[in-house]
Amino acid sequence: MVSPSPPAYRVRGLTKVYGDGATAVHALRGIDLEIAEGEMLVLLGPSGSGKSTLLNIMGGLDRASGGEIAFRDASLVAMDDHGLTRFRRRNVGFIFQFYNLIPSLTARENVELVREIALDPMTAAEALDLVGLADRMDHFPAQLSGGEQQRVAVARAIAKRPAVLLCDEPTGALDLKTGVRVLEALVDISARTRATTLMVTHNVDVARLGDRVVHFLDGRISRIDVNTRRASPSELAW
Amino acid sequence: MRSLDRKLLRDLWRMRLHGLAVILVLACGLSVFVMSVGMRGSLERTRAAYYAERRMADVAVSVVRAPDRIVRTLANAPGVAALETRISGFALLDVTKIEEPATARLVSLPRAGRPRVNDLFLRSGRWPDPAHPEEALISEAFATALGVGPGDSLAATMHGRREALRIVGVANAPEFIFVSAPGELFPQPERFGVLWMGREALARAYDLDGAFNEVVVRLAHNADQRKTVAALDKILRPYGSSGAYGRDRMMSDRYLTEELHQLSTMAIFLPVFFLLVAAFLVNISLSRVIATERANIGLLKAFGYDDGAVAWHYAKSALLLACGGAVVGSVVGVWFGGSVASLYQQYYFFPKLEFVASPLTFVAAWAAGFLAAGAGAALSVRRAARLAPAVTLQPPKPPAFARMPGPIEAFSHGLDAKSRIIMRRILRYPRRAGATALGIALAIALLIVARSFPAVMDSLLDVHFAQGNRQSVTLSFVEPREMRALHDVERLPGVIYAEPFRTEDVIFRHGRRQVQEVIVGVPEGARLNRVIGREGKAIALPAVGVTLARTLAAKLSAVPGDEIEVEQTRGRRVRMPVRVTGIADPMLGGSAYMDLSALMRLMREPGRVSGAHLAMDPARHSEFNAAVKAIPAFAGASFVTLAERATRKNFDDHVGLMIAIYSAFAAVMAGGVAFSAARVTMAEQERDLATLRVLGFTRREASYVLIGEIAALALLAAPLGCVLGTGLAMWLMQLFQTDMYAFPWVFDPSSYAFAVAFTLGCVLFAAFIVRREVDRLDMVGVLKARD
């Protein structure tokens, strides 16, 4: 099979070791993975199996200890701190379990923040509209519920139209109903912007949203499932 | 060690840089406190002991000539415990090693035994032998400056007669702890000093056989000084008394009293600054510790510690810091006091001056330190104690921000989001922002105050010398002489121009007020010695009436237009009403001024002058000096150019040190405040900064949020500091102002520029130290945590 376009990510023998000597923690023990452009990939696995570690390395927040990782043929391993910053700035949207909004900025301003450094961003209004918060634009984080804050975080992540969207347990702190709303926004937007999306979750149900599900165990990929049909968030029941 | 105490030490270690800032700021304030209070105490005790031991006079009086036979009457005056009559005068000294003649105050020693009042402290050598009238004692500073000692000879022109003297000893006296020539700002020990000689020798020189011209008195316990003064005045009036006076008009004591006063001002002024700032630093660092330890506090409470115990746990760290500050402050204060004491020894001549701070001084310093730290801790600790355990175990809500007041919000929309973060944070925590800005402003103010002293001094000297006293030499006659004598003076080598003057000791009376002062007669169109008016510019005297120095006018509560009475204190004792026609603002002294001819007419001695101010050809100074040394007609020669040079040099030496100390203080203050504020901002914003980095902002862009906040506060602080500094400088000048000196505040732009630039430099330095933490920011770690 000949792939029509090169993969978004190509990961080869990737390892990550924290610390050294007796206290060394092998968080990743050799990951091989190719991710196609526009793919929705779900990472599943027990706590401590290395999901976040991989996500952070893919997003240029952390560095691998060994192996190779390339984004669109550019090696992340070879980049210095400045290169990684530029990489994040141009290509990556992050969403974390804790929303990490800037409390002194309103929803709109939190989104506008990224407009200052992006090449072809949406307007804050557009981005917030996509997550259904057009009417809460001028509220500060302290005035928003958790789910609303997370949706602002989603808006902020997608406003720059990133090539990849990295989500680390985006609904981890939310209840079902709110979680579904956030996931709906996420899935909808990643489809529209055709962003390559990686989502870490502990929830097997959420895994049904992905094109593929990567199972982690102890720093390795234990199995990759391919979903023949992606579920929509509204079908999920936790 | 209890585990809580171990935690306390770990907490302290974690905030060690904060702690260091607190300790340094406290130490600055307390060291100044210990130095100034200790020095004040040391000076006071040393002076009191010296006065008691050497029987310092309480009252003194000069007369023209009083016969020895009235001594008994004087001794019987009410309140007199002991008295000494003596002969006192001035002489020009010819010291071969020094070109210019020096002026000496001569004081006679009793015919037998030691003085019963104003006894001497013999440093070296021996007492003069009454059988050898040429033997003399010399004051210590004078001896050192002239390079003479026991065994050396010098020639003195006394009352128009030249005599050879032999130094047999070096001494000090309680009445001459501080010695400066009449009318001079600072001591110039190579120009002016004291000689003590046998009574008979001086009696012969001054034609006062069987008579005296000065009385010094020690009062009995519980004596009423006013009664004694009145009695002495009554007895001595027929003998040309110029009025008895107390220690407040004895130069040396007056200087000392003023020095003590300045030390008191110093003891309050600087420490208060620093203690306030220390309290603030304790407050923000403890608040930060408590904010990060909400959960721990909840646990402690859940384990059953009560509010008091929790409060005490956190207060202890503040008290430990106070201890640190007090220890460092005490040690530095003692060292500081030691160096100030040795500086004082160049100006004040005691048998021995040591810096000894009393235990009470340390107790007060420690108490002040604990109070400041305690006050700073109280505010934040109270909040910790009040936290309900259930609340502390929940994660804190995101801090609530709100939109800013309309116009500011509108303004902020022109800015980028990062600048808006800065503005909102400043407005969200206005107390902390205000305190930070105030701390920085205080540092600026401190520097402005420190630098304003040299500026004021410079302008004072400029006005005094360049405007008021432009002569290079002033010669005084032994007695007022005919104008003719002026021609002899003009003929001295190197004299370009001689300007006559007349001085008259008088008593001014206005209503019930009375002041003894000098009237200076200034010729019309004076070019050398001119009267200073407002703004430090020379003014022309009105042809009639008297012009009073502002301080004198205030003492008399007289204004232009008033008629006051003038009474000559010696000679004919002329007593006349005179109209006040002007107010003068001399830098030094509080005399009165009159047109020369008007004054001579008033004193009914037309054509008699007291001396002359001279403009000189600098190339012919040596010739001139030699000639003056040889002519016995002069009672004194004051070398104004030399005095100016000495004064300026003297001042520059000390000012350099003072500026260095103040700059260090300001650096500690500004650096400490900025560092703590930046650390707290950093801690609070760690998460936001990490977020910015994750979003793809560079380190520099993220740092802007951190540095920008401090920089914005520093910029707000700059004008505030300038205003504060100006106010404080004006206020301090007011405090330092006395009858002797005017301390006019002057605006010196370079001081302001320096103060602002130096302080902002310290602030930026502190901020950049903290900024490095942005580089080390662990984005993943910070964002993984809930908070």
Ligand SMILES: Nc1ncnc2c1ncn2[C@@H]1O[C@H](COP(=O)(O)OP(=O)(O)OP(=O)(O)O)[C@@H](O)[C@H]1O
């Ligand atoms: N900064 C670090 N220092 C040391 N060890 C670390 C660090 N970060 C992660 N680890 C370790 O690496 C391993 C993988 O961690 P990682 O966060 O990737 O797990 P995870 O799969 O995301 O788990 P979870 O589902 O709980 O989030 C864990 O054993 C963890 O303890």
Ligand SMILES: [Mg+2]
């Ligand atoms: Mg994880």
